[in-house]
Amino acid sequence: MSERTDDELVIERVAREVRSPVHLDAAFDARVMAAVRATRLPLRRRRVLAGMLRQRRVMLSPIGALALAAGFAGVVAASTLALYAPATKSVTPAARGAAGAVPATRRLIQFVLTAPSASRVALAGDFNGWSTTATLLRRAPGANVWSVSVPLAPGRHAYAFVVDDSVWVADPAAPRAPENDFGPPNSVVTVYGASL
Amino acid sequence: MDVSDAELVEQVLGGDREAYASLVARYRDQLARYARRMLGNREDAEDALQDAFIRAFRSLDRCADRERFGAWLFRILVNRCRTAGKRGARDRQRFVHDAAALLDAAEEHPADRTAMREEIERALAELGAEQREAFLLKYGEELGYEEMAALTGVGVSALKMRVKRACERLRDLLEEEVESVRADG
Amino acid sequence: MLVVAALGALLTVLVPVRASAQGQGVDGRLASRVDSATRATLAPVLDSARATGLPTEPLVEKALEGASKRAPGARIVAAVRALRGDLETARAALGTGSSAQEIVAGAGALRAGVDASHLQQLRADRPGRSLAIPLTVLGELIARGVPVDTAATVIASLERDGAADEDFVALRQSMGRHGGPFPLPAAAAAHARGAPASVGPPPGRALGRSHRKRKP
Numbered sequence: 001m002s003e004r005t006d007d008e009l010v011i012e013r014v015a016r017e018v019r020s021p022v023h024l025d026a027a028f029d030a031r032v033m034a035a036v037r038a039t040r041l042p043l044r045r046r047r048v049l050a051g052m053l054r055q056r057r058v059m060l061s062p063i064g065a066l067a068l069a070a071g072f073a074g075v076v077a078a079s080t081l082a083l084y085a086p087a088t089k090s091v092t093p094a095a096r097g098a099a100g101a102v103p104a105t106r107r108l109i110q111f112v113l114t115a116p117s118a119s120r121v122a123l124a125g126d127f128n129g130w131s132t133t134a135t136l137l138r139r140a141p142g143a144n145v146w147s148v149s150v151p152l153a154p155g156r157h158a159y160a161f162v163v164d165d166s167v168w169v170a171d172p173a174a175p176r177a178p179e180n181d182f183g184p185p186n187s188v189v190t191v192y193g194a195s196l
Numbered sequence: 197m198d199v200s201d202a203e204l205v206e207q208v209l210g211g212d213r214e215a216y217a218s219l220v221a222r223y224r225d226q227l228a229r230y231a232r233r234m235l236g237n238r239e240d241a242e243d244a245l246q247d248a249f250i251r252a253f254r255s256l257d258r259c260a261d262r263e264r265f266g267a268w269l270f271r272i273l274v275n276r277c278r279t280a281g282k283r284g285a286r287d288r289q290r291f292v293h294d295a296a297a298l299l300d301a302a303e304e305h306p307a308d309r310t311a312m313r314e315e316i317e318r319a320l321a322e323l324g325a326e327q328r329e330a331f332l333l334k335y336g337e338e339l340g341y342e343e344m345a346a347l348t349g350v351g352v353s354a355l356k357m358r359v360k361r362a363c364e365r366l367r368d369l370l371e372e373e374v375e376s377v378r379a380d381g
Numbered sequence: 382m383l384v385v386a387a388l389g390a391l392l393t394v395l396v397p398v399r400a401s402a403q404g405q406g407v408d409g410r411l412a413s414r415v416d417s418a419t420r421a422t423l424a425p426v427l428d429s430a431r432a433t434g435l436p437t438e439p440l441v442e443k444a445l446e447g448a449s450k451r452a453p454g455a456r457i458v459a460a461v462r463a464l465r466g467d468l469e470t471a472r473a474a475l476g477t478g479s480s481a482q483e484i485v486a487g488a489g490a491l492r493a494g495v496d497a498s499h500l501q502q503l504r505a506d507r508p509g510r511s512l513a514i515p516l517t518v519l520g521e522l523i524a525r526g527v528p529v530d531t532a533a534t535v536i537a538s539l540e541r542d543g544a545a546d547e548d549f550v551a552l553r554q555s556m557g558r559h560g561g562p563f564p565l566p567a568a569a570a571a572h573a574r575g576a577p578a579s580v581g582p583p584p585g586r587a588l589g590r591s592h593r594k595r596k597p
Binding site: 006007010011013014015017018019020021022023024028029031032033035036037039040041042043 | 208209211213214216217220221224225228229232233241242245246249250253254255256257258312313316319320331332335336338363366367370371
Binding site: 124126129130131132155156158168175176177178179181182183184186188190192 | 410414439442443445446447448449450452456457459460463482486489492493494517520521523524525526550553
């Protein structure tokens, strides 16, 4: 190995760092494609510059794209779920539309679980007294995905799924609660106010 | 993925929006690396990336050389990052920005954190935007100066000067870490 | 952009301390779920907590959790006692004037591995201001995989820089709009499945050419 100066070493080290990969997850793709679907297709023919054929541009601000993405999140979640994971998705009241009154201080949180062979899936958490019967998930017809949306007050909530009244399942795609007082581990969802 | 960029672009222009998803998936991580380092945090990088992909979609018919879609897209991203850098400084307070960068750095290398990594993060942030851009294109994306000139619209000699200055500044900022650099190997 | 919009819409973001049947001795909700012997053992724990001003709702929820999971009574009592202990520790570290939300969030941080001294320091750095949000964000950062010391350092530095609640929430938002930036197990597996760890051709060249084959 030839002698390298300290100077060169520093730059090498920085270069290595800035070359290291940065991964975005599939949700990013979903957001982009949601915005793409809302955008007029680019014209195949050559554009005429200036004046005559000036087109109205669909200006999709990041916030606008996000609102759309939130609307599509459920659809995307369903398809990607078949491949790997249940997900706890946050659905803003705006994206949900007018139907379903959600008190202003709470946010509607969607809980999802892929459980192909289950006949019953319940959601139990500190927001429903850990009842194994009060909050049942519904399965979309012909699908393996169970889901339910629950209004939650801001703050930290522990929860788990109960499959077939007997098996406690933590949410694989959500953070784990650090404590494990009773054997089956819990998951955590943290809700922040009415802001996104 | 055996389909070429040119074919995918053709499909999109022919009316198949969904074909664009393949292009997004193909370039997403590569572009994310540049945007993340240029802008210093993940949120701004994602915004810039999303912006670039959507602009590229909207003006896809103007991509002259479809075989070089990637380079054309990258130029759009470089421009988005220039705009984003200015906007971000206005909108978010510096210390939240710094805190977010620290978290991003910790997240990206959870098993392999070194103090050096955070120092590099900070040092890059200290560089002026032009120097950082030039440094990242040269050392991060490993482009030649001609390619960089085509991408940025800046002359080759000016770019060389910017890279040189960036390296000097980085050395100044990181000289205390040199010992640990040796230890890192 | 997004952060600015969020600031505009921000409402109270406090940890909830839900109204419950306070002051009834053993909480009425336990009556149908927990056997009488266990309830009898729990009663003084809850009463003394209430008497000293600790929030009791988390204790009741812990007992209900144990009941639903069909835990033996002794285990339920042990868990409730442990949680009461954490609430007490949090209050001692944060000061006796702390709000219920602060105590609950503080106990959450302790359970996540944060040392009580961090809580003391937060209080010392900015007395007279609610720490509920910073502590909640701290707990969430750790739950999402940030190493405890990194998370504690970041929260503490924000606090010292004079960050407001909105800034802590903004930090949380900057972690990723999909709600979880940190590689959770399933997401990491998805990466391994689909995303190229190291791309074949160097980026410079890849950008200049159309893709024929892409190495997985």
